[in-house]
Amino acid sequence: MTTKDKILDTAELLFSDLGFDNTSLRSITSKADVNLASVNYHFGSKKELIQAVMERYLSVLMPAIDEQLSKIATLNREPDLTLLFEAMVEPILKLESVRPNGAHTFMQLFAKAYYESQGHMKKFVNVRYGTVLKRFNTTLVSAVPHLPKREVFWRWHFALGSCVFTMGSSRALTDMAEADYQQRMGVAELIRGVIHFVAAGFAAPSVENIELYPNRDIA
Amino acid sequence: MTTKDKILDTAELLFSDLGFDNTSLRSITSKADVNLASVNYHFGSKKELIQAVMERYLSVLMPAIDEQLSKIATLNREPDLTLLFEAMVEPILKLESVRPNGAHTFMQLFAKAYYESQGHMKKFVNVRYGTVLKRFNTTLVSAVPHLPKREVFWRWHFALGSCVFTMGSSRALTDMAEADYQQRMGVAELIRGVIHFVAAGFAAPSVENIELYPNRDIA
DNA sequence: GTCTATATATAGATAGAC
DNA sequence: GTCTATCTATATATAGAC
Numbered sequence: 001m002t003t004k005d006k007i008l009d010t011a012e013l014l015f016s017d018l019g020f021d022n023t024s025l026r027s028i029t030s031k032a033d034v035n036l037a038s039v040n041y042h043f044g045s046k047k048e049l050i051q052a053v054m055e056r057y058l059s060v061l062m063p064a065i066d067e068q069l070s071k072i073a074t075l076n077r078e079p080d081l082t083l084l085f086e087a088m089v090e091p092i093l094k095l096e097s098v099r100p101n102g103a104h105t106f107m108q109l110f111a112k113a114y115y116e117s118q119g120h121m122k123k124f125v126n127v128r129y130g131t132v133l134k135r136f137n138t139t140l141v142s143a144v145p146h147l148p149k150r151e152v153f154w155r156w157h158f159a160l161g162s163c164v165f166t167m168g169s170s171r172a173l174t175d176m177a178e179a180d181y182q183q184r185m186g187v188a189e190l191i192r193g194v195i196h197f198v199a200a201g202f203a204a205p206s207v208e209n210i211e212l213y214p215n216r217d218i219a
Numbered sequence: 220m221t222t223k224d225k226i227l228d229t230a231e232l233l234f235s236d237l238g239f240d241n242t243s244l245r246s247i248t249s250k251a252d253v254n255l256a257s258v259n260y261h262f263g264s265k266k267e268l269i270q271a272v273m274e275r276y277l278s279v280l281m282p283a284i285d286e287q288l289s290k291i292a293t294l295n296r297e298p299d300l301t302l303l304f305e306a307m308v309e310p311i312l313k314l315e316s317v318r319p320n321g322a323h324t325f326m327q328l329f330a331k332a333y334y335e336s337q338g339h340m341k342k343f344v345n346v347r348y349g350t351v352l353k354r355f356n357t358t359l360v361s362a363v364p365h366l367p368k369r370e371v372f373w374r375w376h377f378a379l380g381s382c383v384f385t386m387g388s389s390r391a392l393t394d395m396a397e398a399d400y401q402q403r404m405g406v407a408e409l410i411r412g413v414i415h416f417v418a419a420g421f422a423a424p425s426v427e428n429i430e431l432y433p434n435r436d437i438a
Numbered sequence: 439g440t441c442t443a444t445a446t447a448t449a450g451a452t453a454g455a456c
Numbered sequence: 457g458t459c460t461a462t463c464t465a466t467a468t469a470t471a472g473a474c
Contacts, residue, residue, distance in 0.1 A: 161384025
């Protein structure tokens with residue numbers, strides 16, 4: 001195994017576990033058993049190392065998502081929401097082929113990236129995969145034609161919150177579920193659970209058409 | 220205004236904006252125009268400063284939540300989910316009285332605390348307000364008697380994700396909503412929106428009773 | 439209570455020998 | 457490509473004068 005690969009593998013392990021800011025280049029190189037200076041030699045900077053770690057997954061995930069969106073487009077009917085969300089499962093599970101336990105690792109990385117809102121990552125993803133993201137958004141909007149666009153905007157971010165949070169805490173949550181309810185959840189079941197939840201939230205009638213506080217018994 | 224208060228006010232401003240780890244004592248003391256060493260004199264350490272900042276809000280929020288739970292208990296009927304969630308709005312809005320814009324600031328702080336998962340905060344909250352948290356959980360479980368407990372566990376965390384994420388990104392999201400849809404959202408509307416979303420997710424039929432992939436057109 | 443000065447630790451990055 | 461040694465910056469925390 002090359003030095004470069006040793007760095008990448010160790011970095012993704014520590015990044016996904018501790019976050020990007022909380023992982024020092026020193027901890028990576030010592031655990032990977034390579035020299036500290038080799039990170040800058042091979043990657044230039046910590047930022048570029050982070051991008052390289054993410055790119056290994058994004059380069060598999062994004063084309064797979066694009067392909068699913070194409071399949072949906074060929075159906076020649078209004079795409080429904082559950083179909084769209086479920087179509088995201090396969091691309092994520094495909095990440096298992098990138099590295100052992102890849103889907104789980106990527107979800108953790110994704111969540112950490114979101115939490116720490118690394119500006120350079122946002123730019124990086126948008127420049128490289130902006131068209132796929134736009135396409136997903138277009139499909140999403142067309143899947144809920146009865147909702148005002150601003151409603152779609154809000155619900156999408158509510159849903160994203162559930163997904164990111166679940167991804168980031170997946171290890172802790174599955175451990176708790178096993179300890180308290182003897183329930184062994186895999187990555188696939190977890191994704192399906194959260195998808196079911198957010199799809200139901202999306203399917204709710206428009207907030208703008210209902211009375212928000214019908215039950216004022218206690219207020 | 221005392222030095223201690225100047226530190227608290229400035230700290231909460233920077234913490235809520237940049238997060239705890241990303242805010243140095245130096246940036247706080249220089250912005251508050253007090254001496255660096257005064258933080259350790261008045262609070263002992265950065266950890267204790269963080270706890271003091273949170274405590275100003277928690278000491279108002281938690282008793283208010285407890286009171287709402289009491290009111291729900293006196294209704295003498297199965298508490299419904301929407302009622303329970305809506306009951307949380309008033310306590311949060313009460314935080315406006317702690318400091319100007321307090322509800323918004325607290326939500327940001329809460330989200331950052333969750334993201335950075337500061338171990339000492341978790342302990343601190345559990346020790347001081349564990350009974351209120353337990354009581355909320357008990358009420359939640361009794362509000363959805365048709366769901367298996369493990370389902371409640373999962374859905375609660377999915378819901379929490381939506382809430383935390385929305386709280387943490389509230390400024391960015393409301394700014395986008397105003398720019399793109401000319402929609403001016405206040406804190407109250409935002410909370411109600413996300414509550415409506417997660418209540419719908421909670422109200423969905425149990426995942427364990429439905430076929431998860433009824434629509435396999437594309438997989 | 440408030441200040442200066444400093445101890446101590448840890449970051450990311452790089453120069454230059456090999 | 458790999459290494460040692462070091463630069464530079466920044467962090468929390470504290471000792472001790474006032």
